[in-house]
């Protein structure tokens with residue numbers, strides 16, 4: 001099954017997978033760096049205490 005270049009939709013060349021050429025690879029890379037270079041830290045991570053790290057109490061022996 002032949003895949004197509006995600007940039008220009010041409011036939012993918014094995015040497016430049018998953019693109020058709022080094023040029024398209026660079027285009028994709030620049031898109032990546034331009035669009036998702038900085039990660040928005042708007043929403044704070046929600047941490048729920050309890051539930052996950054559930055520890056059982058040690059039973060006394062003897």
Ligand SMILES: [Zn+2]
Pocket residue numbers: 005006007008009010019020021024
């Ligand atoms: Zn291409």
